[in-house]
Amino acid sequence: MEVIKIDGQHKLNGKVKIHGAKNATVALIPALCLADEEVILQGVPNISDVQVLAEILEFLDVEVTLKGDEFIANPKNMKNKELPNSLASKLRASYYFMGSLLGKFNEVKMKMPGGCYLGPRPINLHIKGFESLGVERIDDYDGYHLKTDSLVGSHIYLDFASVGATINIILAATKAQGITVIENAAKEPEIIDVCNLLNKMGAKIKGAGTDEITITGVDYLHSCIHEIIPDRIEAGTYLIIAAAVGENVVIDNIIPQHLDSLTSKLKEMGVNLEICEDSIVVKESFNEYKAIDVTTQTYPGFATDLQQPLTALLTKANGISKITDSIYPERFKHVLELQKMGAKVSTFMNMAIVEKNDNLNGAQVSATDLRGGAAMIVAGLMAKGITEIDNIYHIDRGYTKIDEVLSSLGAKIWREKKSDD
Secondary structure, eight states, X not given: OEEEEEEOOOOEEEEEEOOBOHHHHHHHXXXXXXXXXXXXXXXXXOOHHHHHHHHHHHHTTOEEEEETTEEEEEXXXXXXXXXXXXXXXXXXXXXXXXXXHHHHHSXXXXXXXXXXXXXXXXXXXXXXXXXHTTOEEOSSSSSEEEEOSOXXXXXXXXXXXXXXXXXXXXXXXXXXXXEEEEESOOOOHHHHHHHHHHHHTTOEEEOTTSSEEEEEOOSXXXXXXEEOOXXXXXXXXXXXXXXXXXXXXXXXXXXXXXXXXXXXXXXXXXXXXXXXXXXXXXXXOOSOOBOOEEEEOSTTSBOGGGHHHHXXXXXXXXXXXXXXXXXXXXOOXXXXXXXXXXXXXXXXXXXXXXXXXXXXXXXXXXXXXXXXXXHHHHHHHHSBSEEEXXXXXXXXXXXXXXHHHHHHTTOEEEEEEOOOO
């Protein structure tokens, strides 16, 4: 087993270049399966989820080549096979193959998708959307067996503005007969990126980024080259890290408006930010940070993926801060790990209450999930002494070589092999 170790309280300086968006990439790769020719994605992050998705494509007889940050795939000879649980269970985003395989073959078989456990994460909205397009769920199967003779456009209202359901319905509807309208669609930048890729391939999708998306079905999708948007969650994590232990850190290759909800809260705390056209500079603040209240919301509200690393930062803020997660009410496993380091954090229902204690001590902790792992890195960088983080495979699912990036800024962070005993 490998662990990450951090010797904390070292100031950071330098520049971080943000990679392509993980949450876009894991939808774009299933989306390119709808193509009838080769597709090239550029700016693909070097994360374990991409490796798993490449394995799934190869299992489906898609030709895949990885060259640096380019992901080249040719689905011309793709076959429809039941997705093996050994692959589908490794990441939540495997459910996007439901939409793409339905769109391409009118049928899909797979077990329940995997990923971080953040409480109940039902996919009933996805199934409801597919059924509106004429798909039948066959119940004599341990998992999901979805099938139709022909996908037909429909008018679909989402009870909740779900990112996953919005993208999955778009994928299924792209080659459906007629017109599909999704009302109360999610507005996240990653959805716009998926629609931009599909439109480059010849799809006819309008309204991405609004609450009503219209898809006119097409028969053929051609080759294209597409560059993935920068990762707003990776950028947000490094902004939080810079606010915690930075002297002068530049977060480069970003779209600042994608981070408005975070930067407004950091400014409210008293973090010294300079927002530029495609970068943000975080400078050391010599004033004490102030407590804030945060409630996670669907985009453009505060991202649920950033509440965990922000919790660690708020241990530096004077007063009592409150973080309410309205998206994933159970997303607070990291609180127990922070408490091991001396953090004064408690939870009540879907809320974390954080009191100031900027004297954290290094400890043996666990990355409970992807963003919980990021919270442990933030805390370890602030803490006195050595912090050891296990289950770091969670971190590697979403952050490209985060230890190397932080080392380049002056952090004392490294990986070690550890006995499984």
